[in-house]
Amino acid sequence: MAVLIFSAGAYAQTVVQIADADLQENQEYTWTSDNVYLLTEMIFVKPGSVLNIEPGTVIQGVFGSGNSATGLVVTQGAKIYAEGTAEDPIIFTSEFDDGTLTELDRGLWGGVVILGYASTNNPTADGTKLVEGVNEIANPEAYARYGGTVDNDTSGVLRYVSIRHTGINVGDAAGNEIQGLTLGGVGSGTVIEYVESIASNDDGFEFFGGTVNTRYLVSAFNTDDAFDWDEGFRGKHQYWFAIQSPGNPDDGYGRAAEMDGATGDENTSPIARPVINNATYLGAGIDATNNAGDGEQLLIFRDNTGGEYYNSIFGDHAGLGISIESQGSVADFDSKTRLEEGDLILQNNLWWGFGAGNTITDFAADDGDDDQTHTRDYLSNAVNGNRVADPAFEGISRTAGSNGLDPRPSAGSPALDASAVKDLTDPFFDNNDYVGAFAPNNLWITGWTALDELGYVSQVSVSNEDEVGSDVPSSITLQQNYPNPFNPTTNISFSLPQAQKVTIKVYNMLGQEVATLANQQRFGAGSNQVVFDAADFSSGVYIYRLVSNNTTITRKMTLIK
Structure with a gap:
């Protein structure tokens, strides 16, 4: 070194x-x-x-x-x-x-x-x-x-x-x-949240199988796809933001999402079926010219992939909005089949701003020789809740130093129609009263991203969280256990801005779960505490993790006997 x-x-x-x-x-x-x-x-x-x-x-x-x-x-x-x-x-x-x-x-x-x-x-x-x-x-x-x-x-x-x-x-x-x-x-024990990938010469994020869950991902200005999955990818995901760049005469841009199910004959299992809630995918601009890359469609589903998108916004793309492959390398193993069998779900999403046109007939047109009647029929079916309307963003500038990027919906936007939002039952997901990756009061790409550092992001002041009283914290906190080192018991304290369900688990250094101290247990606002009794454990370093709503916090503690 x-x-x-x-x-x-x-x-x-x-x-x-x-x-x-x-x-x-x-x-x-x-x-x-x-x-x-x-x-x-x-x-x-x-x-x-x-x-x-x-x-x-x-x-x-x-x-x-x-x-x-x-x-x-x-x-x-x-x-x-x-x-x-x-x-x-x-x-x-x-x-x-x-x-x-x-x-x-x-x-x-x-x-x-x-x-x-x-x-x-x-x-x-x-x-x-x-x-x-x-x-x-x-x-x-x-x-x-x-x-x-x-x-x-x-x-x-x-x-x-x-x-x-x-x-x-x-x-x-x-x-x-x-x-x-x-x-x-x-795997799903891994925490991936608030991660940005910007200016990649390939994809921003690529998932080869696995079950990891993610929140708050930013994929910006990449030559190929913003998000790419394959090989049976699953997991739960919320608040994904993609924006592509029109590039220059020597390069181009890819799709916001290239979604593949498998390699080879595409008939292997498990079927790729991640669940994404509250995404905002923006192409390179409705007037962009693609000199390279594979950005014909904003979204493509193929190779027998499934997947679920809810409460998301798709648009500002120069080509087609979506293509769902109708024929794979093996009969009945294609994404059209996944759509028909309920493994591919697109519900309560907002579509707008396509070079191909702003009707489902236009932006879900046949993709070369691939008939897309099934895609158009699905999106047009009112039971699936898809809408074609301008989301009226505050701003979607792609110019550095302009401070013009603010993909929150403005007042009166159809993205803020709570009656058009679908609630999900899985406790991993926040249920919101808006569609897309951004709440009206939360421009969460500020501060920590290169987008903000390079002057793309609006400098407007937003609260970024609900107001709380002075007697409770403004965010979830997890304190260092006390005593530490300990033998054999220790106290784990944490604070909550409002009453909510919390999970607290303990892992050894191999990542194996060894104890559950709270499992979706409801705690009140303010300070709370649980006790870890390690009488049956051997000396060593352990990891304790708190998960609640859209927050995961991890710390270490040492047991010495």
């Missing part, structure tokens, strides 16, 4: 050079905000190891392609705890990021990859697969493996993380880019 003392571009801090050999198996590492960490090659957080990253820490990737590409890979059995804050996000970026890079500076390093043991539908003997390109660098190759049978697997926490200027080619073959954030077989 080499330490250099000099100015690191815009960040002007001590630079710590990281080589892959600096991280070994079964170790714990902490990267701190008083350094900039320079990834000099593809860095693998190896099995059994934990990487902690403090709020405000900057990680940069050296420029290099092919087998010299740089990036960060969290392998199966390893964990990352990158827990930034709205005021001090964690930033992954290029070594060239001196404050002058723009949304068109793409492909300057690899990206971030997380690999877990959750199931995929890959037609291999054990359901596992290797990340293409990364497997040509990994030594041993197993460091690039993902998939398995542990759907509640945890790979740690990513919160308030911005990933910038990624997507360089990785490995020997062309076309092996990794995305801003690549998730392979990541």
Whole structure:
């Protein structure tokens, strides 16, 4: 590990050079905000190891392609705890990021990859697969493996993380880019929320199978798709925002969402069926000219994928709005079949702003030789609650420095018609009185994103949460347990802004759940406490996690006997 003392571009801090050999198996590492960490090659957080990253820490990737590409890979059995804050996000970026890079500076390093043991539908003997390109660098190759049978697997926490200027080619073959954030077989025990991927030379986010749940994702100005899923991806997801850039004469833009079900013959299981609630997907603008990329449709469903979208807004795209593949490589294994069998659901969504036209007949027109009658019939069926109307955003400027990006619905918007909103019964989801990713009082992309740092986001003052009384906290907090270290009992205190249901679980350092202290238990506003009795546990470090509404907070505690 080499330490250099000099100015690191815009960040002007001590630079710590990281080589892959600096991280070994079964170790714990902490990267701190008083350094900039320079990834000099593809860095693998190896099995059994934990990487902690403090709020405000900057990680940069050296420029290099092919087998010299740089990036960060969290392998199966390893964990990352990158827990930034709205005021001090964690930033992954290029070594060239001196404050002058723009949304068109793409492909300057690899990206971030997380690999877990959750199931995929890959037609291999054990359901596992290797990340293409990364497997040509990994030594041993197993460091690039993902998939398995542990759907509640945890790979740690990513919160308030911005990933910038990624997507360089990785490995020997062309076309092996990794995305801003690549998730392979990541399980539902992993926390992914408030994560931005901007200026990727490939996709913003790609999900290869797995069951991870996510909230508050931003995918902006990427050459290929904003969101891409495949290989039996599932999980629950809320508040996704995508916006594409018209690019320049030398590049283009992809879809807001490319949704694939499987590889090969496409008839493997489990069927891809994630549930997304409250998304806002914006293309590159209704007048954009696509010189490259594959942005003909804003949304495409194919390869036997299912999926569910509720209470979302789709639009501002130069081509078609949607295409649902009607014929796969094996008869009756296509997305049209998933639609007919109820595995593909699109309900209570708002559609507007398509170059193909603003009627369902126009924006769901036949896609080449692929008849889309089934798509038009579905969207036109009143029982599904889809509407075609202008969402009347506050602003959707794609100009840096304009402060003109504000995708909240303005007063009188049809997005604010509470009677047109569908409530979901799963307790993971917030039920709101609006459609789209943004409430009228919550522009949650402010403060921590590159979009805001580069001057895209409106500077209008919004509350970002409901008002609460002075005798209760304004947000959920989780205190450090006391005493710590402890033997054998310890108190875990937390505070709530209003009465709500809370789940508190304890995990060992392998990510295995060992105790449930509260399971969707209702607690009152203000201070609350639970007790953890570890009389039957062995000494070591444990993780306790609080989950409530759209908040997940994780801390560590130490048992010493």
